[in-house]
Amino acid sequence: MIGGQVVVVTGRSVRVWGGMDIQFFIELFFGGLTRGSIYALIALGYTLVYGIIGLINFAHGEVYMLGAFTALLVAGVLGVYGFPAGGILVVAALTAVVWCAAYGYTLEKVAYKPLRGAPRLSPLISAIGMSIFLQNYVLLAQTSDFVPFPNLLPNMDFLELIDYVMGPSDFLILLVSTIAMVALSVFIRFTRMGKAMRATAQNRKMALLLGVNADRIISLTFIIGSALAALGGVLIASHMGQVNFGIGFLAGLKAFTAAVLGGIGSIPGAMVGGLVLGLAESFTTGYFSGNYEDMLAFGILILILIFRPDGILGKATVEKV
Amino acid sequence: MQRVLKAAMVALWFMLLTLPVLGIGLNTVEHSVVWRLDRIFALGAGIFVLALLWDWCFARKAAGRPLLVLPQGIGMASVLEALRQHPALRHGALGVLGVVMLIMPVVGSFYQTNIMISALLYVMLALGLNIVVGLAGQLVLGYVAFYAIGAYTYGLLNQFLGWGFWACLPVGGILAVLFGLGLGFPVLRLRGDYLAIVTLGFGEIVRLTLQNWTSVTGGPRGISDIPRPGFFGMSMDIAASTTYIYYLVLAAVIITIVVISRLKNSRVGLALQALREDEVACEAMGVDITRVKLSAFALGSCWAGFAGVIFAAKTTYINPSSFTFMESAMILSMVVLGGMGSIAGVVIAAFILILAPEYLRAFSDYRMLLFGAIMVVMMLFRPQGLISGERRKYHISALHGTRGGRS
Numbered sequence: 001m002i003g004g005q006v007v008v009v010t011g012r013s014v015r016v017w018g019g020m021d022i023q024f025f026i027e028l029f030f031g032g033l034t035r036g037s038i039y040a041l042i043a044l045g046y047t048l049v050y051g052i053i054g055l056i057n058f059a060h061g062e063v064y065m066l067g068a069f070t071a072l073l074v075a076g077v078l079g080v081y082g083f084p085a086g087g088i089l090v091v092a093a094l095t096a097v098v099w100c101a102a103y104g105y106t107l108e109k110v111a112y113k114p115l116r117g118a119p120r121l122s123p124l125i126s127a128i129g130m131s132i133f134l135q136n137y138v139l140l141a142q143t144s145d146f147v148p149f150p151n152l153l154p155n156m157d158f159l160e161l162i163d164y165v166m167g168p169s170d171f172l173i174l175l176v177s178t179i180a181m182v183a184l185s186v187f188i189r190f191t192r193m194g195k196a197m198r199a200t201a202q203n204r205k206m207a208l209l210l211g212v213n214a215d216r217i218i219s220l221t222f223i224i225g226s227a228l229a230a231l232g233g234v235l236i237a238s239h240m241g242q243v244n245f246g247i248g249f250l251a252g253l254k255a256f257t258a259a260v261l262g263g264i265g266s267i268p269g270a271m272v273g274g275l276v277l278g279l280a281e282s283f284t285t286g287y288f289s290g291n292y293e294d295m296l297a298f299g300i301l302i303l304i305l306i307f308r309p310d311g312i313l314g315k316a317t318v319e320k321v
Numbered sequence: 322m323q324r325v326l327k328a329a330m331v332a333l334w335f336m337l338l339t340l341p342v343l344g345i346g347l348n349t350v351e352h353s354v355v356w357r358l359d360r361i362f363a364l365g366a367g368i369f370v371l372a373l374l375w376d377w378c379f380a381r382k383a384a385g386r387p388l389l390v391l392p393q394g395i396g397m398a399s400v401l402e403a404l405r406q407h408p409a410l411r412h413g414a415l416g417v418l419g420v421v422m423l424i425m426p427v428v429g430s431f432y433q434t435n436i437m438i439s440a441l442l443y444v445m446l447a448l449g450l451n452i453v454v455g456l457a458g459q460l461v462l463g464y465v466a467f468y469a470i471g472a473y474t475y476g477l478l479n480q481f482l483g484w485g486f487w488a489c490l491p492v493g494g495i496l497a498v499l500f501g502l503g504l505g506f507p508v509l510r511l512r513g514d515y516l517a518i519v520t521l522g523f524g525e526i527v528r529l530t531l532q533n534w535t536s537v538t539g540g541p542r543g544i545s546d547i548p549r550p551g552f553f554g555m556s557m558d559i560a561a562s563t564t565y566i567y568y569l570v571l572a573a574v575i576i577t578i579v580v581i582s583r584l585k586n587s588r589v590g591l592a593l594q595a596l597r598e599d600e601v602a603c604e605a606m607g608v609d610i611t612r613v614k615l616s617a618f619a620l621g622s623c624w625a626g627f628a629g630v631i632f633a634a635k636t637t638y639i640n641p642s643s644f645t646f647m648e649s650a651m652i653l654s655m656v657v658l659g660g661m662g663s664i665a666g667v668v669i670a671a672f673i674l675i676l677a678p679e680y681l682r683a684f685s686d687y688r689m690l691l692f693g694a695i696m697v698v699m700m701l702f703r704p705q706g707l708i709s710g711e712r713r714k715y716h717i718s719a720l721h722g723t724r725g726g727r728s
Binding site: 121253 | 510533657697
């Protein structure tokens with residue numbers, strides 16, 4: 001706070017308000033929703049993988065970063081070759097999603113699959129190794145600087161009325177992430193594959209006995225999770241306007257916080273957790289100080305894990321011998 | 322033939338996979354694109370060889386044979402075995418090592434002494450983490466926080482109260498222990514990956530606090546002009562005081578090694594190892610889990626506190642960016658690479674990981690990349706590390722001689 005005024009830094013603009021009015025509250029609310037839906041998209045990847053194989057996929061944040069980078073590079077190439085501006089974002093986003101799905105698939109095959117049945121710490125350490133590896137792969141292959149992300153969003157005139165609440169990128173984030181989450185829920189709920197996924201999550205041995213190809217389901221889980229993370233990466237990169245090889249670490253941790261907050265292993269939990277975390281961060285930034293938003297996430301994570309490790313929507317589990 | 326075909330497919334897959342990030346060079350200023358296909362083809366060739374090797378390694382692993390068969394008498398295991406069986410040889414080797422370490426700052430340059438100091442500091446950190454991760458099996462990912470606490474203890478006490486190095490050394494250790502207990506107490510119930518994440522969060526919170534609490538810690542600028550340790554009030558130039566710090570760290574490392582090797586077979590140490598093997602069974606055998614876990618945290622964090630104070634004295638300048646998660650990951654990879662629970666292994670790994678990039682400047686860019694890859698490969702093929710921490714064996718010869726006790 002500066003002299004009784006509140007300086008709000010959202011993704012789009014810096015504004016100085018004379019007081020804390022309702023408009024300000026609404027702005028923070030929608031800022032939180034935008035942020036939260038990105039967290040939710042990434043958190044889904046954590047929760048899906050954890051639900052199926054009980055592994056914290058530490059490298060998941062890196063897939064998100066790779067998504068942002070792939071989209072940026074593809075968009076840059078298309079821009080140079082004079083592709084029409086409207087199509088660039090769609091093509092870049094699709095490429096990022098497909099490529100990251102491939103990255104996720106490969107990641108599982110290389111670093112996790114050989115470790116099935118190993119002690120629990122082994123895949124976790126392997127995941128940390130993969131996370132470091134992927135960060136440095138992008139660092140060496142591209143650059144350590146922040147790279148500007150081109151502004152590819154079309155003008156959305158119909159947003160003029162609610163301009164103070166959301167800009168085009170906020171609108172896009174909310175729209176796309178809602179569609180993605182609904183699509184995922186429908187897929188999990190109503191398709192054969194989704195049913196197989198739920199069965200594997202419930203009891204892998206039993207699912208195997210009933211003819212579910214567990215290896216394929218696990219691969220599928222990684223593919224879906226990575227694709228969602230890539231989508232989140234593209235959206236946030238076009239929102240923030242810059243990309244760096246290190247963005248995956250913090251985003252991944254926060255998304256993991258969101259997954260734990262909602263109850264890890266639970267799909268609606270990841271969505272709820274993401275939104276709650278996003279709102280909490282947005283309000284802290286708005287009403288207190290932006291310096292502490294990262295600490296807030298870690299604080300929540302620690303408190304939740306200590307006092308209610310099953311999260312908001314999770315089921316209590318009993319450790320069996 | 323089929324294997325070659327498969328490897329070629331894998332190479333092709335990776336070439337496609339890395340095409341955008343590795344193959345596109347984007348110049349945003351000049352608005353041009355450089356296709357770096359040379360990189361892609363080089364990678365493809367590399368992956369082809371790696372895929373063949375990968376296949377072969379897994380075939381060996383599945384057949385239960387070791388990946389590397391060294392001729393008799395060469396290799397880590399046989400050297401260790403020889404050292405274990407011949408005390409004279411062991412003492413001789415230790416003596417040679419001791420002499421080399423002692424005359425190191427005299428024959429080596431200023432630069433080399435400095436590198437050795439940081440290598441020794443990492444040895445201390447890795448040994449400390451080894452207690453928590455290697456012996457007690459509690460995966461702590463925020464270990465660098467205790468290091469930071471030690472360093473800032475010295476920096477702040479010196480800046481505000483004018484305390485000297487020797488007064489701060491025990492305070493740094495004690496504060497680190499207190500923080501270790503403070504972290505250990507709430508996380509008693511957690512195990513495995515949840516514990517890892519909570520400690521990671523703790524590490525980040527400590528770093529963010531140091532970074533944001535500008536009025537006390539100086540924020541991102543950190544604390545500068547921290548005095549080097551004094552020696553009975555003698556004033557020393559940089560070279561002399563570096564040599565002095567070198568001997569100090571060396572002494573600290575030796576003390577650490579002695580304490581930890583004594584600890585390993587002590588009552589507490591055995592309880593720690595029981596905890597690592599099976600928490601529930603350990604509790605059922607009457608071990609007080611709470612006390613054992615807390616002592617693991619306390620014992621582990623105090624070395625980081627000491628190392629932090631020495632680090633602040635060595636660099637005379639500290640800021641939060643020295644205490645990122647990457648440092649924790651590096652210390653962890655020393656423990657993993659060296660072999661959890663093995664003192665010699667961890668010391669060797671720490672030296673390799675710090676000295677190799679210093680002397681192989683060409684590879685220093687790839688250091689972190691290699692760390693990551695090594696962590697994965699170690700987990701896949703040699704989860705026990707360079708030297709697996711050996712367990713104490715009991716030879717119950719007396720019972721065999723007397724046909725069992727009571728019958």
